[in-house]
Amino acid sequence: xxxxxxxxxxxxxxxxxxxxxxxxxxxxxxxxxxxxxxxxxxxxxxxxxxxxxxxxxxxxxxxxxxxxxxxxxxxxxxxxxxxxxxxxxxxxxxxxxxxxxxxxxxxxxxxxxxxxxxxxxxxxxxxxxxxxxxxxxxxxxxxxxxxxxxxxxxxxxxxxxxxxxxxxxxxxxxxxxxxxxxxxxxxxxxxxxxxxxxxxxxxxxxxxxxxxxxxxxxxxxxxxxxxxxxxxxxxxxxxxxxxxxxxxxxxxxxxxxxxxxxxxxxxxxxxxxxxxxxxxxxxxxxxxxxxxxxxxxxxxxxxxxxxxxxxxxxxxxxxxxxxxxxxxxxxxxxxxxxxxxxxxxxxxxxxxxxxxxxxxxxxxxxxxxxxxxxxxxxxxxxxxxxxxxxxxxxxxxxxxxxxxxxxxxxxxxxxxxxxxxxxxxxxxxxxxxxxxxxxxxxxxxxxxxxxxxxxxxxxxxxxxxxxxxxxxxxxxxxxxxxxxxxxxxxxxxxxxxxxxxxxxxxxxxxxxxxxxxxxxxxxxxxxxxxxxxxxxxxxxxxxxxxxxxxxxxxxxxxxxxxxxxxxxxxxxxxxxxxxxx
Numbered sequence: 001x002x003x004x005x006x007x008x009x010x011x012x013x014x015x016x017x018x019x020x021x022x023x024x025x026x027x028x029x030x031x032x033x034x035x036x037x038x039x040x041x042x043x044x045x046x047x048x049x050x051x052x053x054x055x056x057x058x059x060x061x062x063x064x065x066x067x068x069x070x071x072x073x074x075x076x077x078x079x080x081x082x083x084x085x086x087x088x089x090x091x092x093x094x095x096x097x098x099x100x101x102x103x104x105x106x107x108x109x110x111x112x113x114x115x116x117x118x119x120x121x122x123x124x125x126x127x128x129x130x131x132x133x134x135x136x137x138x139x140x141x142x143x144x145x146x147x148x149x150x151x152x153x154x155x156x157x158x159x160x161x162x163x164x165x166x167x168x169x170x171x172x173x174x175x176x177x178x179x180x181x182x183x184x185x186x187x188x189x190x191x192x193x194x195x196x197x198x199x200x201x202x203x204x205x206x207x208x209x210x211x212x213x214x215x216x217x218x219x220x221x222x223x224x225x226x227x228x229x230x231x232x233x234x235x236x237x238x239x240x241x242x243x244x245x246x247x248x249x250x251x252x253x254x255x256x257x258x259x260x261x262x263x264x265x266x267x268x269x270x271x272x273x274x275x276x277x278x279x280x281x282x283x284x285x286x287x288x289x290x291x292x293x294x295x296x297x298x299x300x301x302x303x304x305x306x307x308x309x310x311x312x313x314x315x316x317x318x319x320x321x322x323x324x325x326x327x328x329x330x331x332x333x334x335x336x337x338x339x340x341x342x343x344x345x346x347x348x349x350x351x352x353x354x355x356x357x358x359x360x361x362x363x364x365x366x367x368x369x370x371x372x373x374x375x376x377x378x379x380x381x382x383x384x385x386x387x388x389x390x391x392x393x394x395x396x397x398x399x400x401x402x403x404x405x406x407x408x409x410x411x412x413x414x415x416x417x418x419x420x421x422x423x424x425x426x427x428x429x430x431x432x433x434x435x436x437x438x439x440x441x442x443x444x445x446x447x448x449x450x451x452x453x454x455x456x457x458x459x460x461x462x463x464x465x466x467x468x469x470x471x472x473x474x475x476x477x478x479x480x481x482x483x484x485x486x487x488x489x490x491x492x493x494x495x496x497x498x499x500x501x502x503x504x505x506x507x508x509x510x511x512x513x514x515x516x517x518x519x520x521x522x523x524x525x526x527x528x529x530x531x532x533x534x535x536x537x538x539x540x541x542x543x544x545x546x547x548x549x550x551x552x553x554x555x556x557x558x559x560x561x562x563x564x565x566x567x568x569x570x571x572x573x574x575x576x577x578x579x580x581x
Contacts (some may be wrong), residue, residue: 003076004078005028005076005079006078006079007023007052007078010028010051010078012050013030013050014046014049015046015049016032016035019032020035020045020046020049021050022045022048022050022052023051023054023078024052024053024054024057025054025066026078027074027076027077027078028074028076028078029074029075031045031073058421059421059422060538061537061538062537062538062540064164067164068164122136122137123135123136123151124136124155125413127413129412129442129443129446129447130409130412131413133447142221142454143221146211146213146214146222147221149211149212149213150210150213150222151225151229152211153186153210153211153212154210154211154225154226154230155232157186157188158230158233162230162233163232163233163234165179166233166234166237166540166541166544167535167540167544169237169241169360170235170237170544171359172360173362174241174318175238175241175242180272181271181272181273183242183272184207184270184271184272184273185207185208185271186210187204187207187209188210188230188242189242189246189270189271189272190203190204190207190270191209191222191223191226192223192226192227192243192246192247193247193250193254193269193270194218194222195220195251195395196223196457196461196465197254197255198215198216198218198219199218200254200266200270201215203262203263203266203267203270206271207271210222219461220457220458220460220461221457221461224402224453224454224457227239227243227399227403228406230242231406231410234414234540234544235541235544235548236361236403236545236549237357237358237359237544237548238360239403240358240361240363241316241360241361243399243403244358244361244555245275245276245278245314245315245316245317245319245361246275247396247399248315248395248396250269250270250276251392252324252339252379252392253265253269253276253322253324254266256339256379256380256388257379261341265341269322274321274322275316275320275321276316276320276324277314277317277364278314278315278324278392279311279317279324279325279342280325280389281311281312282294282309282312283312286554287558287561289326289334289337289386289390290333290386292326292327292328292337293309294308294311294326294327295307295309295328296327296328296340297329298329303374304373304374305327305372305373306370307327307340307342307371307373308368308369309368310365310367310368311325311366312353312365312366313353313355313363314350314363314365315363315364315555316362316364317362317363318352318363318364320344320350321343321344322341322342322343322344323341323342323343324340324341324379325339325340325342325368326338326389327339327385330382330383337383337385337386337389338378338380338382338383338384338385339378339379339380339385339389340373340377343377345371345372346371346372347369347370347372348366348367348368348369349366349369350365351364351367352364352365353365356551357544357551358551361551390469391465391469393473393556394468394469394472394476396556397476397480397556397557397562398456398457398479398480400480400484400555400556401453401480401482401484402453404484404516405450405453405483407517407521407545407548407549408442408445408446408449408519408520409450409520410545411521411523411524411541411542412439412442412446412520412524414528414542415438415439415442415523415524415527415528415542418527418528419435419439419527429527438523438526441519441523445515445516445519445520446520449479449483449516452479453483456472456475456476456479459472460472470573471573473565473569474566474567474569474570474573477557477563478562478567480562481515481559482515483515483517483552484515484518484549484552484553484559485515485518485549485552485553485559517549517552517553518549521545521546524542524546525542525543528542
């Protein structure tokens with residue numbers, strides 16, 4: 001049974017002999033045994049002994065410290081009418097640290113946060129620009145009650161299972177198999193596979209639809225919500241571990257595989273019993289897909305391909321059972337490429353790579369040495385794999401844009417919260433104009449990118465896949481570029497600006513570029529300072545996302561190629577449609 005104490009009782013415990021107690025958010029902690037383990041030294045704790053240390057604590061720590069490190073030391077709470085030994089109170093009373101996770105005390109009779117009423121107008125912490133506008137009572141033509149249900153379910157799942165584990169999974173460089181299965185059992189993998197084409201009912205039998213909505217209600221905006229809410233965990237490694245392998249390989253199987261192949265492979269993928277990845281990139285190059293060199297030659301009886309070659313930077317490959325692989329079955333160029341499903345078998349080996357970021361993704365070097373693949377495993381037709389790969393790129397780039405923009409929003413939200421509690425030079429960071437300017441620039445980019453993203457997602461609900469591939473490729477490339485990188489060109493001085501004077505209005509810095517994720521990660525690092533340079537603690541998400549950012553501006557088509565492709569393809573489509581250029 002926990003106890004209730006008074007502040008006077010806490011004040012009597014100020015040294016190791018009597019016990020070192022302190023109060024954080026109305027909870028009483030006995031930190032006597034933690035003195036020698038405190039990263040800042042025991043004197044920091046002794047200085048707060050017997051006091052309410054709430055304000056001091058939140059200046060330097062995140063909620064995760066209370067949830068994990070401090071929880072074993074919690075001995076009760078502050079309350080009225082306690083006797084000298086403290087007064088017992090019911091275990092049903094939930095500590096405030098759990099309230100902050102979305103669970104309120106039993107005596108209030110409220111449900112968990114995930115059970116949001118359908119007509120709720122406000123959702124989340126209401127941090128300015130911390131969530132999309134429709135979360136905060138802004139009208140939107142895109143969303144209804146079914147979207148709100150999926151949103152609530154995914155937020156609860158992310159806050160419960162992903163965010164608290166992000167640091168550990170990053171360090172372990174994997175999503176544990178049992179956790180991957182938990183994610184699948186929640187219907188999340190099926191929700192990712194659904195994309196904009198609808199819930200895969202035929203292959204998802206027994207798998208719940210997130211939020212408890214009807215399968216026939218599922219649309220592209222539910223898919224957007226799933227990816228967006230998962231990304232709130234602030235880990236590119238987790239998102240790449242879920243979407244970077246499975247998410248970009250299951251689509252080609254669903255849409256271009258034979259009936260036999262789909263029925264044999266897809267259900268196990270959706271249940272998390274098997275894993276898949278997309279193997280396109282090679283050591284010789286990534287974005288230049290038309291010139292891949294991994295070779296697949298038919299056997300004399302025409303029943304198998306013999307695959308030889310190597311693939312590099314293959315997300316999720318180290319744990320995969322199926323490799324959706326681009327191979328050369330014909331002559332040079334795009335006309336000789338096929339896409340085949342290679343099952344893990346003799347001759348196929350994988351080796352995990354050490355990369356700058358997205359550590360939990362399982363990024364892999366894959367080697368094919370005389371690997372036998374049944375010809376029935378071709379997706380689409382032989383030598384017609386290039387259009388399949390290009391069509392798949394649109395979905396991949398959309399997923400990258402959604403993740404990158406929410407990661408930018410996470411940087412903004414974390415910065416906004418930190419700026420409202422951290423004090424420098426006698427006032428909060430938010431009261432410094434330079435900090436408000438950074439937050440304003442971050443907000444502008446995040447909201448502009450999200451609006452563009454919603455507009456493109458809406459088109460997928462109105463046009464067929466071929467039309468979207470034909471007309472939307474250029475826009476998707478530019479959106480992917482806008483959501484990911486921050487070009488340094490926007491921050492360079494011109495030669496006239498080297499002797500910039502604030503009194504000379506003719507010499508000004510060029511305006512910063514509109515790109516989102518890298519910009520917000522960099523600005524968040526500046527706001528958090530040293531906390532963003534160390535792993536764990538208040539700046540945990542910022543430090544990790546800063547490392548992860550390059551995994552969004554390079555894969556799926558590098559920033560520079562996306563800009564060039566975006567304009568070339570848009571101009572080409574415009575000419576076909578009769579534009580007067």
